[in-house]
Ligand SMILES: Nc1ncnc2c1ncn2[C@@H]1O[C@H](COP(=O)(O)OP(=O)(O)OP(=O)(O)O)[C@@H](O)[C@H]1O
């Protein structure tokens with residue numbers, strides 16, 4: 426919920442004088458007021474006007490403050506309620522704070538005290554809202570969308586693995602959602618409230634990884650100006666996610682293996698090992714058995730990690746997830762950026778379902794965002810989809826540096842593949858020739874009329890390609 430420019434305060438008091446003096450104080454401070462003369466009315470106003478804080482008199486006719494407090498808490502447990510006690514109701518006010526009231530004030534009400542208490546109440550309310558939104562967006566951010574049988578199997582594997590402490594090894598191509606799986610396992614485990622610590626083994630330089638993982642003691646090496654807590658210790662009680670584990674050096678692998686075997690870490694330069702209780706989840710897009718054969722991955726570590734294997738299927742093997750993913754990415758992108766919603770036409774979805782998606786879900790997400798930005802109309806059609814989409818290549822297959830065009834293998838039939846390749850080729854050549862058709866035709870040694878025909882057939886245009 427967007428914060429209101431003016432905080433709205435509900436005052437429930439049977440004394441007209443009290444209400445009007447509070448009104449003067451609070452309106453002067455830029456707050457807006459809603460009034461109720463008894464507990465019953467207060468409840469109605471809470472439900473109807475959705476105030477940010479409530480000032481509630483304890484002694485009121487029809488329904489007293491304590492009863493109203495309990496009912497308000499049923500409607501909105503987080504709404505801060507400040508009780509007002511008159512003569513002889515202090516004990517009740519204290520009791521009320523035990524029942525969930527935020528604070529209490531004594532009559533006669535003093536301006537400064539009222540403002541202070543209310544500001545605190547509003548601040549707490551704001552923090553709670555913010556917290557809830559953060560949590561929501563965390564869950565939203567790491568939600569796994571898709572109902573394909575393949576993905577359902579993954580969900581089942583997550584559910585089975587989550588409650589145990591078993592190590593999990595998640596494999597699969599880049600962009601298939603390995604990190605989402607790791608987070609889902611943690612979130613569904615008994616460790617959910619404890620830390621989830623991700624370590625990107627590929628991104629940390631070799632000379633730093635040990636102290637990153639295991640920590641170090643001040644002075645243990647040049648540059649160690651103070652103690653550092655390692656990731657394993659930070660993850661104590663929770664989960665450590667060793668991402669891109671296939672990129673870890675043999676030396677570090679043997680140290681990690683020791684942690685897995687003994688449940689102890691030895692910070693660099695420390696005299697004593699520290700016991701940790703950490704659940705390990707690892708992920709890689711490498712084929713570890715091949716790495717083992719090649720002598721770059723330890724077999725014993727592989728067996729330790731691979732207790733529960735989870736293999737993420739590439740997107741092209743579960744195309745039925747594409748529609749749901751497109752809708753989900755479009756909706757979140759539009760909402761995040763305050764764009765006008767755009768619809769993906771049936772023909773566009775059909776084309777997207779056909780593409781090879783070598784960059785998997787990550788590439789699909791980027792494509793959806795790009796299409797929303799680039800398409801002028803309200804509806805995205807098949808014509809809006811540029812050639813070459815879905816053909817992202819992993820680093821090992823990137824085009825050769827001499828600039829020659831690498832034609833990716835795509836398409837259901839030979840004809841599809843040829844069309845796809847021809848289209849991509851033409852777009853690249855046109856680009857090289859500044860979209861001058863005559864020059865391009867000459868460069869690729871084809872009659873200009875033929876090139877025009879192809880542009881028409883493939884719907885190639887400078888605007889959309
Ligand atoms: N099923 C899904 N539903 C929604 N979003 C997804 C899904 N799968 C992947 N994504 C999104 O795609 C992107 C890539 O996912 P993730 O980072 O988990 O992939 P990965 O397998 O770890 O890739 P890499 O090997 O490159 O690290 C992320 O933005 C993620 O949120």
Ligand SMILES: [Mg+2]
Nearest residue numbers: 603604668708
């Ligand atoms: Mg990843």
